[in-house]
Amino acid sequence: MTMTATLGHAHADPHHIGRATEHPGPAPKRIVTAYGFWVFLLSDIVMFSCFFAAYAVLVDQTAGGPKGSEIFEQRNVAIETVCLLLSSFTCGMAGIAADVRNRLWFYLAMAVTCVLGLIFLAIEFKEFADLVARGYGPSRSAFLTAFFSLVGCHGLHVSAGVLWLLTMMAQVFAKGFRADVLRRMMCFALFWHALDIIWVGVFSVVYLLGGGA
Amino acid sequence: MSDQTHMHVEHDIAPGDEEQHSVRERILGYVVGLGLALLLTATSFFIAGTNLVWQPSIPVALIVLAIAQMGVHLVFFLHITTGPDNTNNVLALAFGLLVVFLVVGGTVWIMAHLNQNMPPMDQIMQMPR
Numbered sequence: 641m642t643m644t645a646t647l648g649h650a651h652a653d654p655h656h657i658g659r660a661t662e663h664p665g666p667a668p669k670r671i672v673t674a675y676g677f678w679v680f681l682l683s684d685i686v687m688f689s690c691f692f693a694a695y696a697v698l699v700d701q702t703a704g705g706p707k708g709s710e711i712f713e714q715r716n717v718a719i720e721t722v723c724l725l726l727s728s729f730t731c732g733m734a735g736i737a738a739d740v741r742n743r744l745w746f747y748l749a750m751a752v753t754c755v756l757g758l759i760f761l762a763i764e765f766k767e768f769a770d771l772v773a774r775g776y777g778p779s780r781s782a783f784l785t786a787f788f789s790l791v792g793c794h795g796l797h798v799s800a801g802v803l804w805l806l807t808m809m810a811q812v813f814a815k816g817f818r819a820d821v822l823r824r825m826m827c828f829a830l831f832w833h834a835l836d837i838i839w840v841g842v843f844s845v846v847y848l849l850g851g852g853a
Numbered sequence: 854m855s856d857q858t859h860m861h862v863e864h865d866i867a868p869g870d871e872e873q874h875s876v877r878e879r880i881l882g883y884v885v886g887l888g889l890a891l892l893l894t895a896t897s898f899f900i901a902g903t904n905l906v907w908q909p910s911i912p913v914a915l916i917v918l919a920i921a922q923m924g925v926h927l928v929f930f931l932h933i934t935t936g937p938d939n940t941n942n943v944l945a946l947a948f949g950l951l952v953v954f955l956v957v958g959g960t961v962w963i964m965a966h967l968n969q970n971m972p973p974m975d976q977i978m979q980m981p982r
Contacts, residue, residue, distance in 0.1 A: 670867055670870075671867040671870075674867030674869055675868060675941060675942065675945075677868075678867075678868040678869075678942060678945060679945055682945055682946065682949030683949075685953060689952070689953040689956045689957050690956055692957055693956055693957045693960035693961065696957065696960070697960060697964045714898065721894055722891075722894070725887065725890055725891065726887075728887075728926070729884075729886075729887045732883040732930055733880070733883065736876060736880060736883075740876055826867070826869055826870070829869060830869045830931065833869075833926060833931050836926060836930070837923050837926045837927070837931075840919050840922045840923055840926065841923070844897060844915050844916065845916075848897060848898070848901040849901075849915055849916075851901065
């Protein structure tokens, strides 16, 4: 009788509204850390939205320079996209391996993530270098300034992510799967997945929408 | 009243964390997410370069596909779901999205009107009086 009443209560109140006055104590540190990092990531996404807005405003201001459809190469962008998507997947695998404390799979998944990230960065760097060599650097037109800032800012984030990734591998190597290392690993995984979400916006808005027009 | 004291105290779950699942189920979740994301990406790249569909629909389709893929990433990779333990994470996301839409929508709206109302000087000169 008591049992069914409890279950009924919990079922009718999934958001714990009726228990708002109870104080279960502070949340575990893992939740607090990840939630704080989630708020940071959202603020990072807000910052990227400013770059997206600037790009949307300036996309037609080519000042006699090239339009997007003249300089974008769909094939490279497709390779970059697949690299980042697969690296997001392997990053998730590394997170699972860390949770079950399996060193071999953790190192393997992190190494694959790192290689895929580096391939992405190499393709992007080559694209930028080619554009600058052809005289289409960021100072050529307002469109190119907006393009280089938006895509370059994402590239900087990926570079920082690769450095963080190597740091996490070193920390697991030196300290093992301690609670604080696992919290950092969780934040890193969130960061890497968020970068992939931003890249979805970049390749859709910049390369595909701009390339077709 | 006594049943309240025996009630299991639940905490919210962190963004990125899942409710208790076995390793196999967790890997399966990532595989499903990867498959969906690859499918949506392939569709995006196909739609952008094809002549098969009505051309003015392409930008709308690309934006819808992008939003769908972001949703797939959020659910399958970041594990932001509508579950009761996830309320805080979803609310933070909702506020973030509000700011994003204000910034992007507001900028595009205002700048389009500025362009219309204040064209450059040479265009004003050419306007019929």
